[in-house]
Amino acid sequence: MSQGSRLQGKVAIVTGGGAGFGAAIARRFGEEGAKVIVTDINVEGGEKVAAQNPSNLTFQRQDVTQEADWNMVLDLAFSKFGRVDILVNNAGTTYRNKPTSEVTEEEWERVFKVNVKSIYLATKALMPRFIEQGQGGSVINISSTGASRPRPGLVWYNATKGAVTNATKGLAAEYGPHNIRFNTVAPLLSGTGLFSMFTGMEDTPENREKFIGNVPLGRLCDVNDIANMCLYLASDEARFINGTEMVVDGGKLTATDYIVHIILYPNMTYDFKSVPVIDLSLEKSPITRPKLLQELHHALTCIGFLYIKNHDVPQDVISNLKYALPTLFALDAAEKEEVALHNSPHFLGYSPVGSETTAGVADKREQFEFATELPDLWHLGLPLYERLKGPNQWPSTNPSLRIIIEEYIHELTNLGERFLRLVAEALSLNPETLFSFLSEQHRLKIVHYPASDPSSDSNMQGVGPHKDSSGWWTFLLQASPPTVKGLQALNKTGEWIDVPAIEDTFVVNIGQAFEVVTHGVCKATTHRVLSGFSERYSVPFFQGVRGSLTKEEAVGTLRSHFAMQKMALEASEGASVDSAFLRGRYDTWGESQLRTKIRSHRDVGRMFYADVFHDYVNDDS
Numbered sequence: 273m274s275q276g277s278r279l280q281g282k283v284a285i286v287t288g289g290g291a292g293f294g295a296a297i298a299r300r301f302g303e304e305g306a307k308v309i310v311t312d313i314n315v316e317g318g319e320k321v322a323a324q325n326p327s328n329l330t331f332q333r334q335d336v337t338q339e340a341d342w343n344m345v346l347d348l349a350f351s352k353f354g355r356v357d358i359l360v361n362n363a364g365t366t367y368r369n370k371p372t373s374e375v376t377e378e379e380w381e382r383v384f385k386v387n388v389k390s391i392y393l394a395t396k397a398l399m400p401r402f403i404e405q406g407q408g409g410s411v412i413n414i415s416s417t418g419a420s421r422p423r424p425g426l427v428w429y430n431a432t433k434g435a436v437t438n439a440t441k442g443l444a445a446e447y448g449p450h451n452i453r454f455n456t457v458a459p460l461l462s463g464t465g466l467f468s469m470f471t472g473m474e475d476t477p478e479n480r481e482k483f484i485g486n487v488p489l490g491r492l493c494d495v496n497d498i499a500n501m502c503l504y505l506a507s508d509e510a511r512f513i514n515g516t517e518m519v520v521d522g523g524k525l526t527a528t529d530y531i532v533h534i535i536l537y538p539n540m541t542y543d544f545k546s547v548p549v550i551d552l553s554l555e556k557s558p559i560t561r562p563k564l565l566q567e568l569h570h571a572l573t574c575i576g577f578l579y580i581k582n583h584d585v586p587q588d589v590i591s592n593l594k595y596a597l598p599t600l601f602a603l604d605a606a607e608k609e610e611v612a613l614h615n616s617p618h619f620l621g622y623s624p625v626g627s628e629t630t631a632g633v634a635d636k637r638e639q640f641e642f643a644t645e646l647p648d649l650w651h652l653g654l655p656l657y658e659r660l661k662g663p664n665q666w667p668s669t670n671p672s673l674r675i676i677i678e679e680y681i682h683e684l685t686n687l688g689e690r691f692l693r694l695v696a697e698a699l700s701l702n703p704e705t706l707f708s709f710l711s712e713q714h715r716l717k718i719v720h721y722p723a724s725d726p727s728s729d730s731n732m733q734g735v736g737p738h739k740d741s742s743g744w745w746t747f748l749l750q751a752s753p754p755t756v757k758g759l760q761a762l763n764k765t766g767e768w769i770d771v772p773a774i775e776d777t778f779v780v781n782i783g784q785a786f787e788v789v790t791h792g793v794c795k796a797t798t799h800r801v802l803s804g805f806s807e808r809y810s811v812p813f814f815q816g817v818r819g820s821l822t823k824e825e826a827v828g829t830l831r832s833h834f835a836m837q838k839m840a841l842e843a844s845e846g847a848s849v850d851s852a853f854l855r856g857r858y859d860t861w862g863e864s865q866l867r868t869k870i871r872s873h874r875d876v877g878r879m880f881y882a883d884v885f886h887d888y889v890n891d892d893s
């Protein structure tokens with residue numbers, strides 16, 4: 273660091289100068305010509321710092337919570353140097369990040385004494401002398417970014433810093449007329465040994481990396497960043513700077529982030545016993561919109577399942593589809609065979625009960641699969657997964673069905689896009705960010721769970737426990753009356769929570785690709801359907817993921833945005849994202865989708881994908 277004369281002729285006191293920020297500040301002031309009294313309760317550290325520049329630095333032991341110690345330090349300054357120009361109230365302490373109900377009274381008192389009472393005592397002792405001296409002065413109080421953005425688990429520490437920032441402004445106003453300036457410096461977490469105290473995590477390179485992910489300038493605070501800011505505020509260059517908070521955080525406060533609170537309360541407060549209903553009409557007024565975004569954020573990060581109401585999908589589009597369902601499944605065997613899924617290289621069409629297995633058990637449901645109507649443009653040379661796109665098979669005996677379903681797909685495509693903008697906003701992302709992951713093809717399943725035989729309770733599995741694997745997001749219409757139960761979501765303590773049908777809503781849930789892209793901050797929640805003694809209809813719409821999406825892109829695109837939040841979730845769940853896409857040996861989303869499809873519909877695989885069939889079905893990676 274350069275030697276200079278920016279503080280030539282000035283006398284400074286720096287508390288907590290035996291280590292970290294205080295040591296850097298004292299050194300820097302000394303380099304710029306100031307005579308500095310370095311104080312600390314830790315004699316060894318303070319003496320070491322003073323010894324680095326003995327002509328300008330003098331150590332004095334001080335307990336900043338004791339009035340007598342303040343008078344002693346000031347007496348020393350005046351007797352040795354005849355004046356004081358600068359005071360840096362840097363000494364501070366914290367307790368370890370933990371649930372606030374566990375903070376002891378002793379810890380509370382200590383943190384307020386060292387961080388706040390010290391400034392009270394300093395002011396009481398120094399102001400009369402400053403005023404008498406008649407040449408003004410500069411007081412710099414070290415605050416924290418937590419003063420304006422308190423972190424969970426550090427509530428009382430942050431409150432002390434809030435007090436410091438607030439008191440500094442009041443003092444600035446009160447003593448400004450004497451040309452005594454008061455300012456705060458608010459550092460981001462630095463690597464000075466308090467990392468684990470502040471974050472509650474071990475100080476490892478990985479944990480630092482996660483924290484840094486949310487800092488636009490990509491690093492922790494260096495002690496010299498703070499020393500240089502203090503140097504400026506102490507010098508005459510800052511003679512018109514008074515009552516401000518100088519945030520030294522690499523832009524972190526500017527980059528909105530959500531700290532996921534379950535770092536403190538794993539599996540408790542943030543677990544769910546029911547699935548929330550989110551009212552999309554709140555979007556329309558600037559007064560209610562923040563409530564919507566807050567509720568959505570909670571549902572995204574803590575539940576992964578929600579209902580939406582006031583979704584603006586026209587009622588007749590939904591009811592037309594609902595009324596068509598019994599007719600569709602009443603088609604006779606020959607008509608169903610005409611549109612059988614095994615005819616389609618795009619995996620579109622009818623499949624009977626028992627043809628799909630989930631979690632090793634045959635699902636008790638029959639279904640028609642449709643998708644955004646697209647031509648079959650695949651040819652040799654294009655990636656094989658492009659062949660998943662293609663035309664639907666429409667039952668020839670019921671032509672109105674095509675109109676009803678196409679209309680429904682069109683509306684749900686729009687709803688999905690509207691919803692995605694809100695999701696992005698709730699996650700502090702640009703509203704368009706999530707669109708780059710979408711496919712032009714969305715898929716729709718029309719599902720019929722036949723009634724179970726009351727005399728047997730074997731095979732009650734409508735569809736087994738799973739995370740939705742094919743879509744970015746799923747929008748589910750539960751098309752049977754609310755009395756017909758079946759859908760359940762798994763909460764974090766392993767309980768199955770009913771997700772009953774609610775009139776005029778869709779159930780919305782996260783798909784695996786979204787979990788990957790958000791680094792597990794938004795989990796794809798496991799769910800299942802139990803078959804009951806009444807038949808049940810449902811229509812999941814799977815918003816499509818772009819086939820060419822690579823692992824690198826999926827994980828890398830929003831890494832810095834989500835890294836910090838991932839840390840919080842991992843603390844509770846202790847797991848990285850479990851995704852077949854990430855685990856498997858196929859690099860693109862499209863290829864891992866194709867593999868999944870071929871494995872669950874082997875007849876189609878044998879017929880249309882003979883070249884890769886054996887690889888895919890025998891690959892259990």
Ligand SMILES: O=C(O)CCC(=O)C(=O)O
Nearest residue numbers: 719735740759801810812
């Ligand atoms: O039928 C339902 O309610 C849900 C179906 C489902 O989870 C699925 O098909 O992925």
Ligand SMILES: [Fe+2]
Nearest residue numbers: 738739740799
């Ligand atoms: Fe599902």
